Amino acid sequence: MESWREKALRWIFVAIFLAVIEVIVRLNLVDRIFLTSPSLIAVAAWDELFSGELLSLFLLTAYEVAIAFIVASIVGLCAGCALWRYSLLGRAYDELLGALFASPLILLYPIFLVIFGRGINAIIAMGTLYGMIPIVLNTHQGLRDVDQVYLKVGKGMRLSERQILRHILFPAAWPMIIGGLKLGLTYILISVIALEFLVDIGGVGTLASKGYFWFNTELLYLGVVGAILLSMLFVTLLGKASARLLSRE
Amino acid sequence: MNSLLKPLMVQIGTVLGFLIIWEIVGESKLLFAGIVPSVFEILRAAWLQLSTGSIFPHLLVTVYEASVGLALAAFSGVVLGIVLGANPFWRKIFEPLILYFAATPKIILYPIFLIILGVKFESKIAMAAVSGFFPIALNTIVAAANVNRVFIKVAQSVGASNFQTFTRVYVPSMLLPIFAGMRLGAGASLVGAILGELKVSNAGLGFIIIEAFNHFRVAEMYASILLTFFLAAMVNVVMTLILVRMRGFAH
Amino acid sequence: MGNGAPILEIRSISKEYLGFRAIENVSLEVYSHEFVSIIGPSGCGKSTLLEIIAGLIPKTSGDVFVKGQAVKNTHPSTGIVFQQESIFPWRTALENIAFGLEMQGVSREERQKRSREMIELTGLHGFENRYPVELSGGMKQRVAIARALVMEPEMLLMDEPFGSLDEQTRIILGEELLRIQQEIGQTILFVTHNINEAVQLSDRVVVMTAGPGKIKAILEINLERPRTSEIIASEEFGRYVGQLWMLLREESLKGFKQAGQRPPHD
Numbered sequence: 134m135e136s137w138r139e140k141a142l143r144w145i146f147v148a149i150f151l152a153v154i155e156v157i158v159r160l161n162l163v164d165r166i167f168l169t170s171p172s173l174i175a176v177a178a179w180d181e182l183f184s185g186e187l188l189s190l191f192l193l194t195a196y197e198v199a200i201a202f203i204v205a206s207i208v209g210l211c212a213g214c215a216l217w218r219y220s221l222l223g224r225a226y227d228e229l230l231g232a233l234f235a236s237p238l239i240l241l242y243p244i245f246l247v248i249f250g251r252g253i254n255a256i257i258a259m260g261t262l263y264g265m266i267p268i269v270l271n272t273h274q275g276l277r278d279v280d281q282v283y284l285k286v287g288k289g290m291r292l293s294e295r296q297i298l299r300h301i302l303f304p305a306a307w308p309m310i311i312g313g314l315k316l317g318l319t320y321i322l323i324s325v326i327a328l329e330f331l332v333d334i335g336g337v338g339t340l341a342s343k344g345y346f347w348f349n350t351e352l353l354y355l356g357v358v359g360a361i362l363l364s365m366l367f368v369t370l371l372g373k374a375s376a377r378l379l380s381r382e
Numbered sequence: 383m384n385s386l387l388k389p390l391m392v393q394i395g396t397v398l399g400f401l402i403i404w405e406i407v408g409e410s411k412l413l414f415a416g417i418v419p420s421v422f423e424i425l426r427a428a429w430l431q432l433s434t435g436s437i438f439p440h441l442l443v444t445v446y447e448a449s450v451g452l453a454l455a456a457f458s459g460v461v462l463g464i465v466l467g468a469n470p471f472w473r474k475i476f477e478p479l480i481l482y483f484a485a486t487p488k489i490i491l492y493p494i495f496l497i498i499l500g501v502k503f504e505s506k507i508a509m510a511a512v513s514g515f516f517p518i519a520l521n522t523i524v525a526a527a528n529v530n531r532v533f534i535k536v537a538q539s540v541g542a543s544n545f546q547t548f549t550r551v552y553v554p555s556m557l558l559p560i561f562a563g564m565r566l567g568a569g570a571s572l573v574g575a576i577l578g579e580l581k582v583s584n585a586g587l588g589f590i591i592i593e594a595f596n597h598f599r600v601a602e603m604y605a606s607i608l609l610t611f612f613l614a615a616m617v618n619v620v621m622t623l624i625l626v627r628m629r630g631f632a633h
Numbered sequence: 634m635g636n637g638a639p640i641l642e643i644r645s646i647s648k649e650y651l652g653f654r655a656i657e658n659v660s661l662e663v664y665s666h667e668f669v670s671i672i673g674p675s676g677c678g679k680s681t682l683l684e685i686i687a688g689l690i691p692k693t694s695g696d697v698f699v700k701g702q703a704v705k706n707t708h709p710s711t712g713i714v715f716q717q718e719s720i721f722p723w724r725t726a727l728e729n730i731a732f733g734l735e736m737q738g739v740s741r742e743e744r745q746k747r748s749r750e751m752i753e754l755t756g757l758h759g760f761e762n763r764y765p766v767e768l769s770g771g772m773k774q775r776v777a778i779a780r781a782l783v784m785e786p787e788m789l790l791m792d793e794p795f796g797s798l799d800e801q802t803r804i805i806l807g808e809e810l811l812r813i814q815q816e817i818g819q820t821i822l823f824v825t826h827n828i829n830e831a832v833q834l835s836d837r838v839v840v841m842t843a844g845p846g847k848i849k850a851i852l853e854i855n856l857e858r859p860r861t862s863e864i865i866a867s868e869e870f871g872r873y874v875g876q877l878w879m880l881l882r883e884e885s886l887k888g889f890k891q892a893g894q895r896p897p898h899d
Contacts, residue, residue: 135436142475143478166497222392225388225393226389237572237576240607322485324487327489330489344493344494350497360486361483367483368481368485
């Protein structure tokens with residue numbers, strides 16, 4: 134756990150960094166087309182927020198992430214269980230999925246565009262793929278790593294297979310499963326924003342793209358900063374949520 | 383023997399099964415014509431790109447961008463990583479910031495690079511550098527922080543100077559995890575460069591992929607993507623082999 | 634001692650793994666209210682024997698009878714406590730104890746009542762709502778014992794339950810176990826490698842040979858109960874320990890040789 138002092142120092146550093154940028158821009162040390170000041174970005178943010186634009190972009194991104202996550206979770210959890218149940222599948226697919234995960238999946242997006250058309254579905258599909266893999270791998274690993282002693286306890290108490298699954302296996306594997314869901318959600322967000330940027334269909338990722346093509350530096354940086362803030366917010370919330378879900382640790 | 387062979391069979395079977403389903407879907411009128419070209423067409427297009435050499439100039443561009451980017455990422459990542467890893471105080475302050483940024487899609491920074499560095503190689507190199515930086519920095523931080531304290535005490539007790547301690551104790555024990563970070567960084571740099579080439583570019587593997595996409599030369603697009611994956615796999619294999627040999631030396 | 638028909642009777646139990654004989658022809662009777670320990674060198678199969686009785690692993694040949702009835706698999710009349718941490722980290726102490734009852738479909742009220750009684754019996758008052766991560770090793774084992782006892786087993790099987798605890802905790806828990814046993818009249822079969830522990834706790838001690846494990850000897854411990862610290866410090870206690878050590882030493886040396894180790898210098 135970190136002290137408030139460390140937290141404060143960190144944010145002071147960030148504040149200094151932002152102040153320096155503000156000064157550089159205000160003093161016209163750099164061409165306005167290259168860099169814009171935090172205060173101007175904030176103003177642009179306020180305008181966007183006011184016009185409801187920002188909100189609708191954000192909602193679209195949230196929608197894409199949500200759908201991708203739901204599908205990825207359901208498929209991922211089931212697949213993870215299947216891999217555990219049928220150990221041959223487990224051994225075969227662990228490697229395969231691991232290799233897939235390490236490969237540049239994002240580069241497959243033109244394929245998704247071709248198959249799903251140039252719309253939201255392609256983004257959701259890509260996000261689902263990205264999210265599914267860590268969920269499957271972690272669920273499988275979590276079930277595999279359950280201490281054999283717990284299973285012996287269940288067997289000694291003559292529990293049915295369903296009871297062992299529900300009351301022993303899943304609770305024991307839960308931390309790793311949650312970890313997988315967390316990772317999956319993070320990757321979904323990353324890939325969704327990236328794709329929104331690349332494909333320009335809508336959502337938070339397009340802000341930066343629009344800013345660039347319309348020569349609107351404020352908008353561009355707003356898009357960049359917005360995406361960064363969204364990711365940061367996400368990581369923080371996920372951290373807190375998983376800490377709550379695993380309150381016994 | 384059987385237990386090693388069976389998973390392999392399943393893997394091969396899965397890939398083959400996938401390809402067969404692909405063929406069937408492609409042949410049927412399920413999707414618009416041309417969306418799912420035959421596997422053979424794709425392979426033919428790939429062969430064409432290789433044999434005519436049309437892919438090589440672009441391959442070179444991408445490799446160039448990724449390499450320079452990786453070099454920049456490696457230098458800055460290792461330096462920053464050692465500084466933060468060896469200083470628990472600074473580490474606690476800055477590592478979370480690095481982690482936050484690591485979770486952001488780097489492609490979002492691309493327009494900034496475009497504005498500042500222009501539309502040619504430099505902006506892609508910057509993408510590669512930024513992408514490769516994070517795994518290297520994060521791994522180096524851990525590597526530097528986890529240098530066995532006992533070894534340091536041993537070195538100091540025999541009167542080694544700071545420099546000697548650094549080169550004889552720190553560096554050898556950090557080499558392996560840093561290189562593991564490099565392996566991740568290499569993959570990330572490659573992908574970063576290609577992502578940059580997907581928008582506002584005129585050369586590189588990313589460029590030919592998006593060109594094929596824009597002109598609906600679908601088989602060609604699939605082929606280029608396939609070859610790109612192959613390149614990424616090669617890079618990973620090479621780095622892994624080096625890593626394995628390094629592990630061998632470590633023992 | 635022998636109060637009529639034995640609670641547990643095992644006849645000619647053998648266990649073989651792929652040509653390797655772990656246990657050979659073990660027969661034993663345990664009577665109601667008895668505390669019987671099994672000691673033996675490493676690898677003599679004492680844990681295997683216990684798990685066979687508990688029904689967790691199948692036997693190659695022989696029979697197990699609990700209260701006269703032949704038993705093949707796990708049986709509600711046997712409860713088992715393991716050496717490793719076996720209580721569930723995601724449940725509180727109370728929830729852990731209530732686990733078996735919950736699985737049997739016992740009502741919430743009843744579960745709570747019986748579990749709380751067990752909490753009191755095993756000296757866990759005040760720790761009901763703690764999670765295992767907040768409990769010491771000794772307390773965790775108390776929970777494991779309580780979890781088994783709340784099911785009211787005819788026969789409690791314990792596989793080196795105090796093996797991973799420090800010496801002081803081990804002695805205290807041993808005393809606690811005896812107190813509990815006296816209070817509810819539990820029949821216990823206890824595996825340990827600690828001779829002092831065996832003499833401190835048991836009515837009879839079974840000595841097993843090195844693998845393949847057979848019964849080498851059964852020693853009756855005629856010390857008074859409760860086994861106070863005076864009794865533990867007494868000459869008689871020491872004599873029993875000495876006897877068992879002589880019996881065990883021979884087997885331990887054999888065990889070392891089997892494991893390819895050089896035995897410690899005589």
